[in-house]
Amino acid sequence: MxxxxxxxxxxxxxxxxxxxxxxxxxxxxxxxxxxxxxxxxxxxxxxxxxxxxxxxxxxxxxxxxxxxxxxxxxxxxxxxxxxxxxxxxxxxxxxxGRPKPGPVEEGPRVLSFRTAQDYRRLRRLAGEQRHVVVAGGSYIGTELAAALVQNDTRTTLVTPDEVLGASMFPPELARHFQGLYEQAGVALRTGAKVAGGSAREDGVDVELDDGTTLGADALVYGFGIxxxxxxxxxxxxxxxxxxxxxxxxxxxxxxxxxxxxxxxxxxxxxxxxxxxxxxxxxxxxxxxxxxxAGRTEAHDHTPFFYSQVLGTRYEAVGTLDGSARTVQDWQSGDGVGGPGVVYYLDDDGRVTGVLLWDVPGKTDEATQVLADTSPQDEGSLRGRITGD
The missing domain is CATH 3.50.50.60 (FAD/NAD(P)-binding domain)
Incomplete structure (x- = not known):
């Protein structure tokens, strides 16, 4: 790209x-x-x-x-x-970048996910109620689990987080996020990692670090790059x-x-x-x-990132740390998980990350909040970015 x-x-x-x-x-x-x-x-x-x-x-x-x-x-x-x-x-x-490797050697039924070729391979291994284990609960892992479960695939997502998304989202939102996957039919193995396993001609035995073994048709890694x-x-x-x-x-x-x-x-x-x-x-x-080609002005764009899974889209700027202090501004009667903004603060009250949960088109405003390095609190942040 x-x-x-x-x-x-x-x-x-x-x-x-x-x-x-x-x-x-x-x-x-x-x-x-x-x-x-x-x-x-x-x-x-x-x-x-x-x-x-x-x-x-x-x-x-x-x-x-x-x-x-x-x-x-x-x-x-x-x-x-x-x-x-x-x-x-x-x-x-x-x-x-190259995908971070997993503990089971890659082969016909074990793959990392990065390229269009990887997409085609996983497509061939999915569907028809086959069972795919996804290892990794961050962006690529959660996106793959959502994609697979919506395409006639029995899906197990293995994540080291005790609650899916807990490394990025505050506890209440992480529980809501996990609920989206449970409702969609994804089998979650939280607080666990893939420790090993072996591939067969017709499947994969996936060993978890808690001693259990999952039988699957394929294993896909989503560990980042x-x-x-x-x-x-x-x-x-x-x-x-x-x-x-x-x-x-x-x-x-x-x-x-x-x-x-x-x-x-x-x-x-x-x-x-x-x-x-x-x-x-x-x-x-x-x-x-x-x-x-000759431009002289410096590059000065601060990028945002996004994910879209199971009917929910979130965008963010900065760092999302699930253990950080937050100010949560949920903007509908739905409360946590409805449209809203989460501000992540450091120990001095400065905003280090802004999460826009089903609030589209506001990443420029989120960047402006991050650029303001003065201490913030609920009074100064609530209502600062709205979903109108």
């Missing part, structure tokens, strides 16, 4: 320059969030609809199933696994939980840029950070393309 947005950003300022996109994905750029959401919930939305159309929109040369094996900043070249050497004037590292910095490190670029860039998204080499999941950058509100969400990919991608 970063590569697609960057190509569009370049073209907005440079109609003639040559753009080459090299990626080890088997598919050209596509919308990644749909892999765990819309492709499962909208029968009229297909993989063809999910194609970003990068080549046709920008004239970029898109090469798939190509891995860059070396970067030479001095010569300004990259080398591919096929032996091709390409020169560049400006280079963008949009390498993203590790940023892919190997290429940058080998080239001598500065790396620290991602490829380090400045406010113009340049790395320690002025001709090499980085953006998206892999980039650690200075955010005007969040401070030095690395963000693994779609808004960041799209906005930073567009900005870095423009910067590569």
């Amino acid at each position: 970063v590569a697609d947005a960057a190509a569009r950003g370049i073209r907005s300022r440079d109609p003639e320059g040559r753009i080459v996109v090299l990626g080890d994905d088997a598919d050209p750029p596509y919308t990644r969030p749909a892999l765990s959401k819309k492709l499962w919930t909208d029968p009229d939305f297909t993989e063809a609809d999910n194609d970003a159309g990068t080549a046709s929109a920008t004239g970029a040369e898109v090469r798939t199933s190509v891995r860059v094996t070396a970067l030479d900043p001095a010569a300004r070249t990259v080398t591919t696994d096929g032996g091709d050497v390409l020169g560049y004037e400006s280079l963008l590292l949009a390498t993203g 590790v940023p892919l910095t190997d290429l940058a490190e080998a080239a001598g670029l500065t790396v620290d939980d991602g490829v380090v860039v400045d406010e113009h998204l340049r790395t320690s080499d002025p001709h090499v840029f980085a953006a998206g999941d892999v980039a650690q950058y200075p955010d005007r509100v969040l401070g030095t950070t690395r963000v693994e969400h779609v808004d960041n990919a799209k906005t930073m991608g567009q900005a870095v393309g423009e910067l590569m």
Whole structure:
């Protein structure tokens, strides 16, 4: 998604320059969030609809199933696994991340979830009342569990949280969130982790750390990613939980840029950070393309993140810590779980995160609240963001 947005950003300022996109994905750029959401919930939305159309929109040369094996900043070249050497004037590292591995070796019935190929594999393993175990209770795990249970799949979600979502949401909201999954028919194994197991030709035995074993047709990991910095490190670029860039998204080499999941950058509100969400990919991608093509203004967008599961959508800016002190502003007679805003405060009363629960279109206002570093309390926060 970063590569697609960057190509569009370049073209907005440079109609003639040559753009080459090299990626080890088997598919050209596509919308990644749909892999765990819309492709499962909208029968009229297909993989063809999910194609970003990068080549046709920008004239970029898109090469798939190509891995860059070396970067030479001095010569300004990259080398591919096929032996091709390409020169560049400006280079963008949009390498993203690799899924964190699980304890059972991946194979035909055990997979991590990151790419369109992973989506197709899981689709083949799901449905017809097959049983899929999802390991991991954060964004990708909860989205996959919701997607599977809505597609004729017996679904077990294994999460280390004692209540699903407790690491992100205050206790009352976490209980409501867990209830959505229970009502949908997801079997929850809370306070547990996958400790091991073995795959068979016709299924998987999944061992939990409490000593129980779950028989399943497939196991899918949703543990998040590790940023892919190997290429940058080998080239001598500065790396620290991602490829380090400045406010113009340049790395320690002025001709090499980085953006998206892999980039650690200075955010005007969040401070030095690395963000693994779609808004960041799209906005930073567009900005870095423009910067590569001559833009001089710094990148200054603070990204939000979102999830949409089981009829509920939440958006957030900043850090969601379920153990933090909160001010909860539920704005309907439904109380907790109805439309509302949750503000997360540090020990000094400063807002460090804002959760918008079924309150769309207010992320700019949430960012403004975060930018205000003065101490806050219920009196100053209630009613500050409304769902009107």
